Amino acid sequence: MELSGSVAAESVPSTSLVMVRAINKRFGGVRALRDVNLEVRASEVHALLGENGAGKSTLIKILSGVHAADAGTIEIAGKPVEFDSPAKSREAGIAVVYQDLSLVESLSVADNLLLGREPRTAFGFVRRRALMARAEAFLKELGIPLDTRASVGSLPFAYRQMTEIAKALMGEVRLLILDEPTSSLTSDEVRILFDAIGKATRRGVGVIYVTHRLNEVFEISQRVTVLRDGANAGTFVTTDTDMKRLVNAIVGTDRSVSIGARTEPAAKRELDPSPVLSFSSVSNDRLRAVDLSVRKGEIHGLAGLIGSGRTEILETVFGLRPIESGAIEIEGRRWLPSGPADAIERGVALVPEDRHVQGLVLDHSIERNVTLPRIPHFSRWGWMQQRAAARRAESAVARLAVKAPGASSLVRTLSGGNQQKVVFGKWNDPRPRVLLLDEPTVGVDVGAREEIYAVIRNAARDGSGVLVVSSDLVELIELCDRISVIVNGHVARTLVRGEIDDAEELHHLLQMYQASGLSLSQELSA
């Protein structure tokens, strides 16, 4: 969009390294990537932005050979390549540093760097001294301050990441892909990381840098590509753009406008003033003096970056994290949950973040999943009332419009949206007092998303207090009566509907609080 072929800025290098053209990828019914283009030049840091589910991870997985593209071409230094395995991608000089690291924690830095290509004697024994020397020389050349003898497990996170990057750079690497490398680093550690990236680019390596933090984009990248809903939403020369334009591209102006118009009636709803759930200065290992209240019938959003403590607030209410100080009340009564069973008994329901790991037993039927938290309701003297359970499951399938042959279908065979409806079905009846939702529409296609919104609104209208965590800011704006901004385990601010117009504004606000929150947490630790 913004960028033509003629990039004037001298800060952008000119030799094309990787050329991705018209990549398409489909997962079942979901089009994850549509005609995506990306060009990375030698010695360039190219930032890749987009909301969760915009297609960044899919694109990276195609470049690294984990997935094969359905259509489109990839060229490296002008030569077309095709990856059918990660090994092929690696051979072509592409190295990926994932968020979850791939190091052997019990081995030393040097052992990890040369894992699988240790210098050895004719009899196959490892030559320890040569191994150490080679690792040391390599780190010195890169200028990365790491002790080669330290075991990786004992290192702070940033240094493990550094090891990972150093490992990725061993051998003939031309393109280095970093997937949110700073999400759990302190600002000092970020500095060290940026230095290492700089050393790599000076050797001619091109870097794709995936991040959610816009300020970093301006700090280290020469160009930015934004993906939205699986398609290109613009490529910019960093020095020619600003935060506002990037946010616009990420969120999509058209979407926020149409949503603003549609949600008008909901705003006029009158809320029961009595809080169904309230936090007063609740602290524990991840939360710091959280104050929060959710009214009967309210949909209350929690906005914040990953790791800010949003999920932990839900987990604390659900009895998965102990409260260290402060108090939680449900309908005015003190709430000290002993665990999820206790929470469910009291009328608290959680639709967790990862439905495959936390929400569903994938190899079991819809019926078994839906009745799981309500087993006591479907039993007499310990014996299952099989027919009542089946009936409830059938009615949940019908009411939530789960697209499945019947309640006995295995959950694994359903699409993401329908699986999520099954998770909602677990908490359908009786109506929960407090409904906790963690990323309720991640991996859900657009049609099912609207249906899930309807389910959430209905729950609120029937009197549940809903607390919803989402990284999709448009979703928060569309659903919520109030939104609390969470930064470093603390509620930085609570916004009432109408105080904020669109996702773009909310995005700015988050970035602002994140920046100030970072300095705050450093003061605390100092």
Added chain:
Amino acid sequence: MTELIAPNVVAASTRSDRRRRILQNLLRGERPYMLYIAFVILLVVFSLSSPWFLSVDNFLNIGRQTTLVSIIAVGMTFIIIARQIDLSVASTLALSGMAAALAMSQINNSWIVGAVAGLGTGALVGLINGILTTQLSIPSFLVTLGSLSMARGLAMMVTNTKPVIITNETYFAIFGEGTFLGIPVPIAWTLAAMIVGILLLHYNVFGRRIYAVGGNPTAALYSGINTKRITTAAFVLTGTLAGLAALVLSARSHAARPDVVQGMELDVIAAVILGGCSLFGGRGYILGTLFGSLIIGTLNNGLVLLGVSSPMQLVIKGAIIVAAVAFTKR
């Protein structure tokens, strides 16, 4: 949440639906028919190759020989569905048998005291296995590897490895030598354990929870299930059944010996896996376990009838078990 499409689409289930569901409950598995086909093939092969194989007496024989494995395998089915393993069952059997015989010899020679002591000892070993596994988060493989050794050692220590003679005739009749409705009691006890297992696993709340804990422990926890308590209960059930097997064995041999059934845990686990349980948890059914156990019993019996040397029997048995699992797994 009231809206979104029709409220009540479900017609009352008809009787035939119900019958089908019961059948599904009992026979379900990934490829259930493979198991029954394997069993039938085995029967045909042995019938053709040995004239003595196909007789009522011989089948009762197989039933009696598989009793111990079958009874304990009912409990092991719960444990393996819950993603755990119990290696200590054979040692638990030995220890429970010693406890039953010693208790009887000390207190009134009463068969009730013996039965309570045997079952109670088994349950206690199971409880300890369960608590160590869930509270200290030690993998059950290691916990029960330890208790395998400890229970066997204790069984040998109490009498300095000597057997304990049992003299109570009622005890023999109830657990070893009598008949119940014309069925030899060891087989009757096996059937009883099977029926209790089917009811608990397929019709009771406990079974639902066992499947959920094994299918996805995190999702079970997030659905308000006390996963530790459920897992521990499965160990207690298995220990208790090992105790029952001990009563049957000691009543049949009129004595408890500390060195019996060494290595039987492998037959028990093989029976459960042959029967269609997934070692990754969440899948399995009791009737499958029964057939798994029968296949192993029939193999033992048939190979003896064919006059195969006992080292060769081991080799053939092992190969057939691996082959059967390879064919029956999905």
